[in-house]
Amino acid sequence: MKRKVIASIIVGMLSIAVFGMLYAQTYDSANFNAHARKLQPAPTGHTVGKDNGPGDGLHNSGEDCGICHTPNGKAGNYVFTIGGTIYEDRAARRPLKGAEVILQDYAGNVFSMTTNEAGNFWTYQEMAGNPYTIASHSGTTHLLFTVNPDGTVTPADPSDSRTWLYKAWVRNPDGAIRQMVTIAPIGGSTGTSPRMSCNMHHSPFGSTGAAWASRKNSLATYPTTSLGFRKHILPIFVSKCAPCHVPGAKATRLVTISDLYTSATYTFVPLTNTAVTSIDYSNSMDFTSYAGSIYTSGSTTVTKPGIRDFVNTSNPDESFVLTKTKVQTPGTTNHAGGSFWTTDDADFKAVRQWIAEGANNN
Amino acid sequence: MCNRLICIIVAVAALGMAALGCSSNSNGISGESINLVGSKQGQAVGFADVDGDGIEDKIVGAPYAASASATGAALVYTGTTSSGYSTTNSALFRGGDDNFGYSFVNLGDVDNDGKADFAISAIHGSGDDAGDTSLSGSVTVYKGGGNGQIIKKISGDGPMDKFGYALAAGDIDGNGQPDLIVSAPFNTNDPALYQSGAVYVYFAPDFTTRVALYASTTNKALGLAVAAGDVNNDGIADLLISASGKVLVYFGGATFAPAINSPNIALTSAAAGFGKAIAVIGDLDGITGGEIAIGAPNAVINLYRDTGSVFIVKGSATGSVALDTAPAALLVRINGAGLFNRFGSSIASLGDVDGYGKPDFAIGAPMADVTTLSGQNLLSGKVYLFKGEDITSTTTIANSTAFEGLVKNQQFGTSLAKSTSGKLLIGAPRSNMDTGGVMMVDPATGQAVAGGSSGGATGGTGDCH
Numbered sequence: 001m002k003r004k005v006i007a008s009i010i011v012g013m014l015s016i017a018v019f020g021m022l023y024a025q026t027y028d029s030a031n032f033n034a035h036a037r038k039l040q041p042a043p044t045g046h047t048v049g050k051d052n053g054p055g056d057g058l059h060n061s062g063e064d065c066g067i068c069h070t071p072n073g074k075a076g077n078y079v080f081t082i083g084g085t086i087y088e089d090r091a092a093r094r095p096l097k098g099a100e101v102i103l104q105d106y107a108g109n110v111f112s113m114t115t116n117e118a119g120n121f122w123t124y125q126e127m128a129g130n131p132y133t134i135a136s137h138s139g140t141t142h143l144l145f146t147v148n149p150d151g152t153v154t155p156a157d158p159s160d161s162r163t164w165l166y167k168a169w170v171r172n173p174d175g176a177i178r179q180m181v182t183i184a185p186i187g188g189s190t191g192t193s194p195r196m197s198c199n200m201h202h203s204p205f206g207s208t209g210a211a212w213a214s215r216k217n218s219l220a221t222y223p224t225t226s227l228g229f230r231k232h233i234l235p236i237f238v239s240k241c242a243p244c245h246v247p248g249a250k251a252t253r254l255v256t257i258s259d260l261y262t263s264a265t266y267t268f269v270p271l272t273n274t275a276v277t278s279i280d281y282s283n284s285m286d287f288t289s290y291a292g293s294i295y296t297s298g299s300t301t302v303t304k305p306g307i308r309d310f311v312n313t314s315n316p317d318e319s320f321v322l323t324k325t326k327v328q329t330p331g332t333t334n335h336a337g338g339s340f341w342t343t344d345d346a347d348f349k350a351v352r353q354w355i356a357e358g359a360n361n362n
Numbered sequence: 363m364c365n366r367l368i369c370i371i372v373a374v375a376a377l378g379m380a381a382l383g384c385s386s387n388s389n390g391i392s393g394e395s396i397n398l399v400g401s402k403q404g405q406a407v408g409f410a411d412v413d414g415d416g417i418e419d420k421i422v423g424a425p426y427a428a429s430a431s432a433t434g435a436a437l438v439y440t441g442t443t444s445s446g447y448s449t450t451n452s453a454l455f456r457g458g459d460d461n462f463g464y465s466f467v468n469l470g471d472v473d474n475d476g477k478a479d480f481a482i483s484a485i486h487g488s489g490d491d492a493g494d495t496s497l498s499g500s501v502t503v504y505k506g507g508g509n510g511q512i513i514k515k516i517s518g519d520g521p522m523d524k525f526g527y528a529l530a531a532g533d534i535d536g537n538g539q540p541d542l543i544v545s546a547p548f549n550t551n552d553p554a555l556y557q558s559g560a561v562y563v564y565f566a567p568d569f570t571t572r573v574a575l576y577a578s579t580t581n582k583a584l585g586l587a588v589a590a591g592d593v594n595n596d597g598i599a600d601l602l603i604s605a606s607g608k609v610l611v612y613f614g615g616a617t618f619a620p621a622i623n624s625p626n627i628a629l630t631s632a633a634a635g636f637g638k639a640i641a642v643i644g645d646l647d648g649i650t651g652g653e654i655a656i657g658a659p660n661a662v663i664n665l666y667r668d669t670g671s672v673f674i675v676k677g678s679a680t681g682s683v684a685l686d687t688a689p690a691a692l693l694v695r696i697n698g699a700g701l702f703n704r705f706g707s708s709i710a711s712l713g714d715v716d717g718y719g720k721p722d723f724a725i726g727a728p729m730a731d732v733t734t735l736s737g738q739n740l741l742s743g744k745v746y747l748f749k750g751e752d753i754t755s756t757t758t759i760a761n762s763t764a765f766e767g768l769v770k771n772q773q774f775g776t777s778l779a780k781s782t783s784g785k786l787l788i789g790a791p792r793s794n795m796d797t798g799g800v801m802m803v804d805p806a807t808g809q810a811v812a813g814g815s816s817g818g819a820t821g822g823t824g825d826c827h
Contacts, residue, residue, distance in 0.1 A: 058795040059771035060741070067668065067702055074702055074731065074740050091486050091497065091522055093433050093460045094426065095400070118400065118796065207557065209522070219488070219496055220431065228492065235488075235497035238521035247553035286553070288520075293553035 032106050032165070034182045034281075038336040042169040042177050048100050049114040053080065053122040061085045061095055061118040062204045065197035069122070083122035084198030086115045086170055088214040090239050092204035095119025099213040100171040103127070127166070168198075169338075170213040176327045178213050178338030181244065181281040208243035215327075217346040227354040228362050229290060236347050237307055240325075240340050241287035248295040249302055250282040281336070285310070287321075290361045308359055316355040322348065396435060401427035403437065403798030404789030408466040408779045410480040414507025417441035418782055422451075422789070422800055423463030423482065434462030436482050446811075455510060459487025459500050466779075467529035469503070470540040472513065472566045477506035479513060481542055483526025489517030499525030501544050503569055514569040516544070519560070523549040532590025532599030534614040539566035543601060545585025551576040559584030561603045563618065575612075578622045581605040587657075590614075591642020591711075593627070593677045595650045600626075602654065604637030609656050628682045633671050635660030641709040643674075644721030646753050647693060651677020655723060657706025663697045670698035670705030672725055674753065694757045696725075696748075703730040705746070705759070710778035712747075712786065715805045720750025722805060724786055725762075726775030732766045742767035743774030745788055747805050765803050769793065774801065785811055 027040055055078070065083030068075040086099040101121045103111040113121040168180040184198075202211035218239040222232055237245075244250065284304050286293045292306030310320040317323075326348075327339040341348040354360075406423030413419065420439040427435040437451035455462070462484035472479040480503075487500030498518030505511040518525025523546040530543040542564040549560035558577030561584050565571045577584045583606035590599045598614040611627035612620040630636075639657030646653045654675040663669035672695070675683070679691035688695075698705025708726035715722050725746045732742040746762040753761075767774025767790055777789035786805050791798035804811045 059792060061796065068740070091460070093486055094428060205524075230495045231492065232496065234495065235521040239497065242522075247550070247556055288550065288556075289553075295553040297554055 027104075028108060029106055032167075032183065037167050037183060038181060039334065040167060040179075041332045042102055042171065042179065043104055043110045046102075046110050046112050048112050051111045051123040051125045052113050053083075053124050057116055057120045057122055058118045061120050062092065062199055062210070064199050064203070065122060066200065069197075079124065080122045080197065081125055081127050082111075082113075082166075082197065083120070084202065084211060085119040086121065087119055087204070087210040087212045088216040089212050089218065090209040090242070092210035092212075096172075096212070096214050098173040102169040102171065103166045104168075105166050170211060172213040172215060174215065176213070176215060176339045177333055179333065179336070181336045215341055215345055219346075219350075222346055222350040222353075225353065225357070227350055227357065229354065229360065230362075232350055233307075233354045234288075234290070236351060237287045237321075240347070241337075244337055245282050245285040245287035247286045247288060247293040247302075247304060248297070249300065250280055283336075308361070311355045311359045313355055313359050316352050319352075319355050322352060322355075396427045396429040398424060398427050398797055400796040401425070401435070401798060402791035402796050403427075404777060404791040404793075404800045405464060405798065406436075406466040406482075407777045407787045407789045407800055408468050408480065409781045409787070410468050410504075411441070411477055411507050412438050412504075413440065413509055414477065415441075417443065420447045420781075420787065420800075421466055421480070421482075423466055423777075424798065425461040425464040425485070426796070427463070432462065433460045433486075434464070434484055436463040436466070455482060455504075459484035460497075461485045462487065465526055465529045467531050467542070468779075469531040469542060469566070470533075471506070472503070472539055473505065474539070474567075475505075475507070479506045480504050481529055481531075483529055483544070485524045485526050486522070487517065487526070490515055495520055497521040498523045499527070499546060501526045501529065501542070503542065513567075514564075516564060516569060518546045519549055519551070523560070525549075528585060528588045530588045530590045532601070532614070534563055534590065534599050534601055535565055535618050536598040536614060536616055537566075541565050541590075541599075542569055543588045543590055545588045545603070547583070547585040549576070549584075555579070555582060558582040559586075559605075561585045561588055561601075563601060573618060573620065575603065575620060575622045577605075580623050581608065581610065584622075586638050587640045589640040589642060591652055591654075593642060593652050593654060595645075595652065595677065600642075602640050602642065604640060607631060607636055609637045609640055609654070611654070627679050629654070629656065629673075629675055629679065629685055630682065631656075631658060631673065631685045633658035633661035633673075633686070634668075635670070635704075635706075636673075639706055639709045639726075641711045641723065642677075643709075643711040643723045644713070644750075645677065646674070646720055646750055647676055647678075649676065649678050651679075653677050653693060654679075655709045655711075655725075657709055657725070659698075659704040659707040659727075661697070661706070666701040668702040668704050668729065669700060670703055670707070670727060672696045672706040672709065694753060694755050696757060696759055698727055699730065699744075699759055703727040703744075705730070708775060708778045710780055710786065712780050712784070712805055714750065715784045716749055716751075717806075718749065718751040720753070722750050723748055724778055724805065726778055726788075728773035728775040728790075730775075732768075739767065739770040741771045741773060741792075742769060743772060743776070743790060745775040745778065745786075745803075747786075747808070763808055765801075772799070 062085050069080040086096045088094045088096045096119050097117050099115045101113045105127050115121045165183045170178045201208045204210050218236040286304035286306050289306045292304045295302040312319045324335050325340040327342050333339045401424035403422050403424040405425050408421050409418045419441045422437045425434040436455040439447040464485045465483040467481050469479045483501045485499045488496035494517050500517040502515045503513040505513050525546040527547050528545040531540045534541045544562045547559040548557045550556050555577045561575045563573045587604040589602040593600045600614050601612040603610050609629045610625035613626045636658040641655045642652045643655050644652050656673045659670040660668050661671035673685050674693040676691050676693050683691045685692050705727035707728050710724045712722045728743040729741050730744040732739040745765040748762045772790040772793035774790040776791050779787045786803050788801045793799045802811050
């Protein structure tokens with residue numbers, strides 16, 4: 001059973017890699033979807049912070065900016081197209097100054113903002129949207145545009161900010177990149193629809209935890225030997241690997257029209273097939289537990305291997321959990337969730353040592 | 363009836379750290395500089411006699427105070443015989459754990475020495491023992507009058523559970539010693555209930571024995587608020603916890619073994635954010651039982667989101683009660699004043715401060731705007747004082763006295779605490795670029811009193827205590 005799970009994961013990864021090689025060589029409106037953009041390198045060549053909004057913006061870090069900075073909101077004269085807060089870590093123990101938030105829209109335009117002392121970033125810049133959008137949330141598809149009986153679609157209202165999607169990256173001041181796995185919705189600059197901010201979900205007390213960029217170590221210190229799984233290792237994985245690698249069904253909230261086509265042949269798939277309207281960004285892994293988890297909801301059962309299934313006690317340096325997430329050349333990554341550490345970082349060393357000691361559930 | 367009150371903020375240019383001495387139980391970090399810019403002083407507030415001089419001291423949580431080794435602090439302002447408090451903090455509790463000072467509770471006298479003991483949480487703290495989970499959150503119980511002496515430190519089940527997010531105290535098992543209630547709203551006890559929360563009751567005096575309530579399919583999102591108080595008038599404190607769209611009440615007793623899906627009372631509402639603040643405020647209607655105040659700070663009122671609402675529920679309620687249908691068990695529902703005020707984010711039971719024989723209470727609306735001569739202070743915040751004798755089925759927010767924040771974005775009213783002398787301490791953690799501060803008022807007179815403090819922007823040398 002365990003071999004089957006691991007084999008299926010390997011096959012899945014190979015598929016993603018092959019798909020990436022075949023279809024993600026260019027990044028234009030034709031492949032503006034979560035699948036194709038998972039490993040897209042961060043755009044370069046722009047002026048860092050060129051789209052920073054005016055004002056000091058030192059208030060209400062971690063709050064949903066879009067509640068006030070929206071047409072008819074309390075700060076309706078200062079409407080953001082995007083805003084949010086970046087922290088040193090997912091727990092949001094401290095805000096992070098000097099991070100760069102990079103967006104690329106459907107039209108290929110690149111936007112760059114930098115965080116201030118409160119970790120806040122924001123912009124007023126108008127952005128192009130992709131009006132061909134479908135939202136799927138927890139397996140339920142919500143149509144944000146008109147779908148005709150013959151399967152064709154009528155574009156949504158482009159002024160509806162809910163249909164405006166972006167690929168996003170966060171660059172740590174040291175150059176390491178963390179990228180959003182999905183194509184995310186962000187508010188527009190026109191119209192009257194409620195604006196969104198990253199902090200709606202990526203906040204200290206949001207469902208996914210804070211948006212973070214730093215390579216800050218999860219714990220202040222680690223012993224050099226005799227590491228404990230619960231005492232030292234699990235906090236690292238929960239801090240760095242969730243919210244993606246969590247138990248249960250974990251699908252993207254939003255995908256684009258291009259996700260309605262099968263990735264291999266670009267054959268149109270009816271909307272009733274919700275499986276292709278979203279991707280599982282946990283990649284069927286549960287890194288909140290040692291042995292993985294079995295999640296049952298109604299007739300749905302989701303089995304996910306855990307941390308122990310991705311370590312190599314014979315050759316710790318080749319452990320998947322380490323190699324996948326090491327910092328690559330600045331601007332690139334081979335992990336859809338970005339890079340976490342170098343071999344010199346204390347978190348990395350702690351995990352490696354625990355693996356070398358047998359990767360015990362101690 | 364909405365009187366404007368100019369509250370006093372006593373600005374402190376720098377923190378003078380008067381050493382109270384390190385004991386063998388010290389958990390402070392000696393000689394370390396802290397920075398209070400962005401520290402959110404006033405996220406939690408409360409009172410306890412820390413130094414044992416018989417005078418209550420003021421405690422201000424600053425969970426994002428920065429230092430080299432950890433984040434968070436609790437600042438102690440020494441009570442004086444002139445019924446005020448020192449203007450500089452005289453001690454600094456440091457848990458060595460991140461976001462220490464996030465929540466505070468005065469437990470009452472746990473160890474029968476005549477002094478009230480207290481607890482402070484660090485929502486990203488760690489347990490001290492080898493088998494404990496790190497980064498789960500921790501709660502440290504301090505001995506009143508013990509100058510920082512620790513009675514017990516406890517931690518959560520899993521990393522990033524945010525154990526200690528909310529604290530409460532009450533004698534749940536009726537043994538005469540107050541017990542500690544701790545929430546961990548991001549706990550996962552079942553893969554199918556990821557981050558659905560847990561609430562624990564740790565029993566005094568040693569806080570080793572505990573009862574845990576974990577989320578179920580029926581009752582999720584546990585622990586954004588917890589409270590204790592005698593709802594059913596049996597002389598024993600009852601446990602109240604928030605769940606998604608619900609407040610669940612479990613009656614206390616000598617054998618306290620609650621089942622998550624079998625509360626004695628289940629109060630429900632579709633109002634957004636229902637249960638984010640809970641308090642047992644005492645008898646308002648003259649019928650046996652202590653009334654329950656429940657905040658729904660995200661409630662939409664007249665199409666305005668996050669206006670907020672507070673439900674006052676009769677203590678005589680039984681079984682499952684759907685409050686949105688205006689049942690007999692609902693004494694009154696009080697709505698906030700306007701868009702994004704988040705009325706009901708905090709609630710404090712004050713007792714009978716005006717001597718009219720009914721308990722009074724305060725409700726925070728930390729996102730409320732304040733009109734000034736020069737314009738609007740957005741998100742300044744307000745706290746509304748309701749007199750028990752004014753509460754009827756037709757009470758509105760207009761029947762209250764409003765205390766107002768002074769500057770924009772300070773979120774005055776985020777936290778509330780009553781001193782034994784009846785003064786109301788109000789936290790404003792977003793003041794001055796999240797440096798934060800507190801203000802103190804006298805509900806009986808409607809006047810500001812000395813005791814506010816904004817704290818300095820930079821800290822001095824941390825004292826071990």
